[in-house]
Amino acid sequence: MLKVDRVTKKFGGVVAIKDVSFEVKPLEIFALVGPNGAGKTTLFNIITGVIKPTSGKVYFKGEDITGLSPVKIVRKGIARTFQNIRLFNSMSVLENVLIGFEKSYEYNYFEAMFRFPRFFKQERIHKEKAFEILRYLGIEKYADYNAKSLSYGNQRKVEIARALATEPDLLLLDEPAAGMNPKETDELADTVFRLREEKEKTILFIEHDMKFVQKIADRVLVLDYGEVIFEGKPADMMKNERVIKAYLGDIDVEG
Numbered sequence: 001m002l003k004v005d006r007v008t009k010k011f012g013g014v015v016a017i018k019d020v021s022f023e024v025k026p027l028e029i030f031a032l033v034g035p036n037g038a039g040k041t042t043l044f045n046i047i048t049g050v051i052k053p054t055s056g057k058v059y060f061k062g063e064d065i066t067g068l069s070p071v072k073i074v075r076k077g078i079a080r081t082f083q084n085i086r087l088f089n090s091m092s093v094l095e096n097v098l099i100g101f102e103k104s105y106e107y108n109y110f111e112a113m114f115r116f117p118r119f120f121k122q123e124r125i126h127k128e129k130a131f132e133i134l135r136y137l138g139i140e141k142y143a144d145y146n147a148k149s150l151s152y153g154n155q156r157k158v159e160i161a162r163a164l165a166t167e168p169d170l171l172l173l174d175e176p177a178a179g180m181n182p183k184e185t186d187e188l189a190d191t192v193f194r195l196r197e198e199k200e201k202t203i204l205f206i207e208h209d210m211k212f213v214q215k216i217a218d219r220v221l222v223l224d225y226g227e228v229i230f231e232g233k234p235a236d237m238m239k240n241e242r243v244i245k246a247y248l249g250d251i252d253v254e255g
């Protein structure tokens, strides 16, 4: 599904990503972990076209997508959420999700301006679809609420809803459990499983919560200072000496 091939990213003198390679298989739930500043978000930014790698390639479904614009990459079927929630605060929850449909708008600008019948048809279909996604994530009752007024955990769900509106095959989640309480984290784990079983999504996620990683990830890639120090099963990660060293005193491995 996704192949990252010998990717390096330098910011001036800082090597944020160093010769990183890995593959995510279809329907896999794949975790990207590592201490703060390890390069996880940078890797997401490279995959989604926000920044270009200094060297190396990214392939999606066998196609080279390196350096394509973020919009083109969304159209190919990759969507993401952000570590720092990026919702439009002045808009309702529903409107925030509707933005996700922008990429698939079939009518053109002039049609929209003159509000041809097709425009209304599209808008209605998108609203129905947006509601369906909100229902799926259990937040449809907040549809008309201002996005900013929701709890942190629910705002993260709205971000997921907006990403789902673009109908991705691969969903990238940057610290989805951050700021969630234990109940919300459990629900999130369920949601991720359901997205795979019921919606056939492949999921690549970044997370510091090791309990969450152990619970849902099929495989894990550990980065430290931009380098891969471990790739394998979550249970083996905790026994790996390099991983323990990288995390020593940094996090509670018990979760």
Ligand SMILES: Nc1ncnc2c1ncn2[C@@H]1O[C@H](COP(=O)(O)OP(=O)(O)OP(=O)(O)O)[C@@H](O)[C@H]1O
Residues within 6 Å of the ligand: 011, 014, 016, 034, 035, 036, 037, 038, 039, 040, 041, 042, 043, 083
């Ligand atoms: N646009 C940028 N310009 C310069 N340096 C950057 C830029 N983006 C990231 N970096 C640097 O690259 C390194 C990796 O940062 P990144 O945000 O990818 O880490 P991370 O693993 O996501 O960390 P965290 O767990 O804290 O989110 C850091 O040293 C960071 O300061």
Ligand SMILES: [Mg+2]
Residues within 6 Å of the ligand: 040, 041, 042, 083
């Ligand atoms: Mg990050």
